[in-house]
Amino acid sequence: MRMRRKRNLEARVEACAPVLVARGKPCRNLKEAAENYRFLLDYKEVFGRTAPVELEVGCGNGAFIAELAKRERGCDFLAVEVCTNVVLTAMERVMEEGIGNVRFLNIAAEILPCYIPEGSIDRIYLNFSTPLPEAGREKQRLTSDRFLNIYKKLLKPGGEIVQKTDSEPFFDYSLHKFEEHGFKVLALSRDLHHSEFAKDNIVTEYEANFSSKGMPICFVRVAMQ
Numbered sequence: 001m002r003m004r005r006k007r008n009l010e011a012r013v014e015a016c017a018p019v020l021v022a023r024g025k026p027c028r029n030l031k032e033a034a035e036n037y038r039f040l041l042d043y044k045e046v047f048g049r050t051a052p053v054e055l056e057v058g059c060g061n062g063a064f065i066a067e068l069a070k071r072e073r074g075c076d077f078l079a080v081e082v083c084t085n086v087v088l089t090a091m092e093r094v095m096e097e098g099i100g101n102v103r104f105l106n107i108a109a110e111i112l113p114c115y116i117p118e119g120s121i122d123r124i125y126l127n128f129s130t131p132l133p134e135a136g137r138e139k140q141r142l143t144s145d146r147f148l149n150i151y152k153k154l155l156k157p158g159g160e161i162v163q164k165t166d167s168e169p170f171f172d173y174s175l176h177k178f179e180e181h182g183f184k185v186l187a188l189s190r191d192l193h194h195s196e197f198a199k200d201n202i203v204t205e206y207e208a209n210f211s212s213k214g215m216p217i218c219f220v221r222v223a224m225q
């Protein structure tokens with residue numbers, strides 16, 4: 001079901017300006033933008049310090065990134081979400097809680113290269129990305145070749161990707177793609193909540209919903225070699 005547009009959306013987004021570092025599309029064609037437009041973030045300016053930077057793609061309501069940022073005060077976090085109506089909840093949460101080490105990009109992940117300097121990210125989180133099983137939509141999956149080629153450019157040497165999903169076919173597809181792109185598996189479970197990795201896990205909004213229905217959660221952490 002489509003979410004109803006939030007009341008006073010634009011005014012509320014404007015009020016979140018202190019945590020919003022990028023918004024919209026630099027031009028109509030995403031491919032052209034990704035290749036030609038550069039508005040690279042200066043992390044020192046954005047966060048007021050130099051620290052490891054981690055990125056979540058498709059942050060949804062921001063519950064995960066807010067909790068992670070509170071746990072990891074020595075790290076800075078960028079949260080990407082294409083839907084303005086959704087990212088507003090995440091931004092308002094971070095503003096209300098006074099969490100200083102999170103900033104948001106309200107953009108499509110396809111244009112991350114416009115904003116994120118190459119080799120600057122320590123870890124990328126992909127939490128419950130839409131599986132998009134239809135063959136014709138493979139390019140839009142957040143672990144397809146198109147996106148892995150982007151992530152490889154943005155990650156530091158040895159940088160990591162952490163994926164969680166309820167969809168085993170999407171998980172298998174992603175594992176295959178990680179291997180094809182030369183990533184090494186550091187940790188893996190097909191039932192995260194009953195595994196040794198459960199104690200450190202931060203449950204996302206979608207994860208809570210899937211696991212309340214008894215669905216096992218797949219989890220993998222991979223590193224660039």
Ligand SMILES: C[S@@+](CC[C@H](N)C(=O)[O-])C[C@H]1O[C@@H](n2cnc3c(N)ncnc32)[C@H](O)[C@@H]1O
Pocket residue numbers: 057058059060061080081082083086107108109110127128129130204205206207
């Ligand atoms: C299924 S929801 C999961 C939300 C959250 N990560 C969680 O686990 O609760 C996927 C989110 O990814 C966002 N998304 C999908 N494709 C995207 C893209 N190409 N760039 C940025 N965000 C995207 C959607 O708008 C949606 O909010």
